[in-house]
Amino acid sequence: MTFPLVGEHLALDLLNTRTAQGDLVDGPEGLAAWLAEQAGRLSVVDGVGEGEVAAVRAVREAARPALDAVRRGERPPAEALRVLNAALAAAPSHRVLAWSEGAGLGAAVRRPADPAGRLAAELADAVAELLTDPRVGQVRECEAHDCVLLFLPAHPRRRWCVAGVCGNRARVARYYARHKDETV
Numbered sequence: 001m002t003f004p005l006v007g008e009h010l011a012l013d014l015l016n017t018r019t020a021q022g023d024l025v026d027g028p029e030g031l032a033a034w035l036a037e038q039a040g041r042l043s044v045v046d047g048v049g050e051g052e053v054a055a056v057r058a059v060r061e062a063a064r065p066a067l068d069a070v071r072r073g074e075r076p077p078a079e080a081l082r083v084l085n086a087a088l089a090a091a092p093s094h095r096v097l098a099w100s101e102g103a104g105l106g107a108a109v110r111r112p113a114d115p116a117g118r119l120a121a122e123l124a125d126a127v128a129e130l131l132t133d134p135r136v137g138q139v140r141e142c143e144a145h146d147c148v149l150l151f152l153p154a155h156p157r158r159r160w161c162v163a164g165v166c167g168n169r170a171r172v173a174r175y176y177a178r179h180k181d182e183t184v
């Protein structure tokens with residue numbers, strides 16, 4: 001399975017699993033593939049099942065209306081905040097200090113919870129980070145007419161989620177619209 005846009009803020013990558021073509025994490029296989037794409041950004045989850053799918057989808061469905069409201073400078077829906085806060089509370093984190101020869105002292109984050117709760121909490125944490133980021137108002141929707149993906153532009157003139165895909169389609173459509181009368 002391929003995902004149209006990865007490498008954005010983790011919360012945006014999560015939201016971008018719902019595309020115009022459908023839900024890319026609608027089952028354990030889709031979620032496992034998405035988690036593989038996110039390697040190194042989330043805890044490793046062995047044996048993705050329906051519980052993990054339900055937990056991830058619950059966070060994603062709460063994140064979208066919260067993000068939409070915050071981008072407009074409005075209060076997020078109470079239910080969205082309740083779902084996100086419940087996910088965060090179900091797997092609180094704490095740091096564990098450990099000494100490693102060669103690397104020195106390090107601190108690893110631990111979330112003692114079942115895999116579904118841990119995964120939901122990590123994603124809810126990413127959503128909370130995005131919602132409270134001063135750049136949240138800069139999150140954009142792709143301008144392609146058939147795309148619903150979100151991104152945080154590094155450049156203020158960025159208009160498409162992936163310039164080589166949505167940008168090219170938009171440029172081709174504009175070209176054909178300008179030249180359609182010439183071909184008749």
